Amino acid sequence: METNGYSIQSLVTDLRRVVSEVADERKVLSQIRPLAQRAALSKDSWLERRFYAADPEQGFGVYLLHEEPDHSLAIFAVSWLPNRGAPPHDHGTWAVVAGVDGPERNEFFVRVDDRSRSGYAELKKIGEKVFHAGDVLAMRTGQIHGIWNDSDRVSVSLHIYGKNIQHTGRSKFDLDKRTETPFVLKLES
Numbered sequence: 744m745e746t747n748g749y750s751i752q753s754l755v756t757d758l759r760r761v762v763s764e765v766a767d768e769r770k771v772l773s774q775i776r777p778l779a780q781r782a783a784l785s786k787d788s789w790l791e792r793r794f795y796a797a798d799p800e801q802g803f804g805v806y807l808l809h810e811e812p813d814h815s816l817a818i819f820a821v822s823w824l825p826n827r828g829a830p831p832h833d834h835g836t837w838a839v840v841a842g843v844d845g846p847e848r849n850e851f852f853v854r855v856d857d858r859s860r861s862g863y864a865e866l867k868k869i870g871e872k873v874f875h876a877g878d879v880l881a882m883r884t885g886q887i888h889g890i891w892n893d894s895d896r897v898s899v900s901l902h903i904y905g906k907n908i909q910h911t912g913r914s915k916f917d918l919d920k921r922t923e924t925p926f927v928l929k930l931e932s
């Protein structure tokens with residue numbers, strides 16, 4: 744695969760073409776998968792050293808690389824501190840995550856409650872997989888996962904969303920307390 748020189752701007756151009764031509768979410772994801780992989784493997788053309796700085800309170804650092812004026816097609820670089828991660832969450836839109844540097848363990852969940860109680864959620868873990876540089880995870884709207892960096896150094900991944908996840912009203916879940924609460928990120932500038 745040609746990986747040199749695939750910039751974020753080129754990725755944006757390709758993403759715009761996909762979402763303008765394809766309506767079905769599964770097909771959108773299947774077409775964005777190789778684009779995300781190419782961008783991840785072309786990190787030399789966009790990855791900055793400063794993206795490795797993560798927020799110690801949050802456990803990770805979030806860098807917005809692109810979004811359209813209506814917040815669609817949002818692209819982030821996210822760095823993960825060693826032995827930290829994000830709790831189980833959804834996105835309120837489709838998501839494609841590509842490993843850029845270092846392993847990240849994803850755990851996958853499904854809701855098993857009947858969604859009748861506001862703020863209450865029971866999750867069941869259905870699997871997990873470690874993603875390395877160049878591996879791509881594509882998730883449909885509503886899919887729930889958590890991410891952990893089990894390694895002893897900062898990891899980085901590239902995240903592409905149908906809409907900026909700060910604007911989708913998505914949720915995070917506490918497995919023990921069985922709660923669903925808004926998941927809002929602290930962004931780095």
Ligand SMILES: [Fe+2]
Pocket residue numbers: 832833834838888
């Ligand atoms: Fe996520």
